[in-house]
Amino acid sequence: MNRPNLIRLSVSSLLAVAAAPLLAQPPAVSPTLPPATQPVAPPPVTVMPPVPIPPMSAAQESWLNDWLKGGTKEGLMARSKASQRLSGDALVSAVLDRAKALSTGRVDTADFLQIWALRPAPFDPRPGLARAIAEDRLPQWVSSLTPPYAGYDGLRRGLATYERIRDEGGWPTLTAKSSPDAIRKRLMIEDKSVQPDENLVDALQRAQRRYGLNPTGLLDTRTLRELNVPVDDRIAAIMANMERWRWMPRQLPVNRVQVNIAAAVLTLFEGDQPITSMRAVTGAPDNATPMLSSSIHSIVINPPWNVPASIAKKELWPKGRAALKRQGYKIVGTPETGERIVQPAGPNSALGRLKFDFNNPFAVYLHDTPARAKFASYDRLASHGCIRLEKPVPLAELMVAGNPDLAGKVQTLIDTGKTQRVQLPKEVAVYLLYWTAFASSNGTMNFRSDPYGWDKLLAQKIEASSRRLDPTAAPSPAIALKD
Known part of the structure; x- marks a missing residue:
């Protein structure tokens, strides 16, 4: 938690380190070592000629x-x-x-x-x-x-x-006072489909979609900034x-999950073709989501949230212990051995009802969220680095479809309220990418x-x-x- 259009297909240096000898002659082998444990010189490194x-x-x-x-x-x-x-x-x-x-x-x-x-x-x-x-x-x-x-x-x-x-x-x-003709001429530079007599609202809406903005057709502040x-x-x-x-x-693996961090969108590919996509919430500018590739190996149903120390220190400990307990958090451990904050599984857990796990050094993952309002926004970079999903249950169902014991049963497992880890029948490649153009x-x-x-x-x-x-x-x- 701490911190697209793909498809036509899918040196390291050799560092030789030579240590200078400490003595003019190599030291004698220790007579106290039996022959079987005498140091053995490593085999010479063979460097192929270019x-x-x-x-x-x-x-x-x-x-x-x-x-x-x-x-x-x-x-x-x-x-x-x-x-x-x-x-x-x-x-x-x-x-x-x-x-x-x-x-x-x-x-x-x-x-x-x-x-x-x-x-x-x-x-x-x-x-x-x-x-x-x-x-x-x-x-x-x-x-x-x-x-x-x-x-x-x-x-x-x-x-x-x-x-x-x-x-x-x-x-x-452009400025907020630019004439319609000036705005239209500016749009024509990037969009050759703009016609001299075209409705300006339509032309602006196309531009806003190209920039990932709300297509209001108005020359608002954000549209003006992008232009x-x-x-x-x-x-x-x-x-x-x-x-x-x-x-x-x-x-690339023909079956994979791709997240465009900058656009905050997740796309699922099967057979190298996109079959579904959904809005996501990705890392805020001060909690950037990393670019990486890995494989989703399991899904945690009804996951508790072990609050990362950095988030606990910055956002939760300042509230005080009493306030944390009133909000349902648990404080685990002792001051002597070290304390950490855990949010139990449940409808109000920051991780929602599902967490998709994959190995990476940043402790990020895909997960559900009880906070749904952000998905309606065109500005969805607001997480601590993990990726919140708009439709986690359908995504989970697609991933477990190959297991007849799990297919169609994700919501049933959620409804038990029990925390359990479900191994995927086959790992799914995941790519967190940063496409801004x-x-x-x-x-x-x-x-x-x-x-x-x-x-x-x-x-x-x-x-x-x-x-x-x-x-x-x-x-x-x-x-x-x-x-």
Whole structure:
């Protein structure tokens, strides 16, 4: 408790540590040890030589140099610079670096925030490059490097659109007093379906849906704020989300639960197709829900809430013991051995009637809640980091459907009032993801606010890493970089 459109498919460094000897000669083996327990030297570590890169033809070198110019198209930099053509080892090094960046991300995992617990799999591009050169199949190899998802492709197309908008001067700043014509012209920049004589309410409603706002059709404060987000910030958001796609596994489990933290929406996939979705409540900005992947292994029915120490200290202990007991909390333990607060199972438990458990280092999970009002809101980032569910019972029924002893009986088990853990017939993969930019099927970009401030931070990290590592990259005036 402490702290989307997927589907076209789904290095680590070897650290050698050499300890300097303390003596010029190795010490003699202790004569007091029997031969069977004499220290045994570890076997030597065998380091395989790198796969050799065959010589390239002039045409191959030219093709790769042209390909390297496309870093902006993949969101690896906001702007590129003209650079001299590379050859030999310099070209090979640049190509391998770009290949790894496209496959597992530009930002090294050592530079991740701890809460970005989604980690890309190790990837060595060298064998693939060697084979592509030998077989003269560089275009095919290059096309295999990027994430195999429609979501990534949509962002790539969206990035080109917003870079063109930026290069054409961006968009004007609106005010509450802007004329209908000015508002309509502003909407047309992002939404080509807006017509000059279209009802402004309809056009505003489409924009509000793209931003995840209540579609009132009115130019209210939140809509005005979204329309006035600078185009450079939209580009940074697209770059950040493209990078997050690069952290994803190349093939996702066909049956899975996905939570978009930023949009506060849960989607259940079966056979790689979304079959149901529901509103959720995710972590407030000061209690961010982590990005991670795991597997739901069990459901606790009628769960008690063991209040985390951080929440107890900040929110409950200040109320006083008498008030806590009146509210139904129990204080377990003694002052000498340590005390903790437990909220017994029941209709008023903060966890509601169901808790979906999966292993993770943040002690977060999916759960029911007695507080239902927030699900009607368009602003649903309000939890301590866990994910509250709008429809937990139907979700549980879908997960236990493979067990005839449990299928259709979740509500019956709840009604007993008994706390019990139910193992799922088959674990269900769960992904907690942070998507703040994604494309609709018609190519229109959708944005969500960046409640945790991760988009600009990640875009800065991408840009800074590109400046250090990529010979085609240039510092971008669009993103305030911090080294």
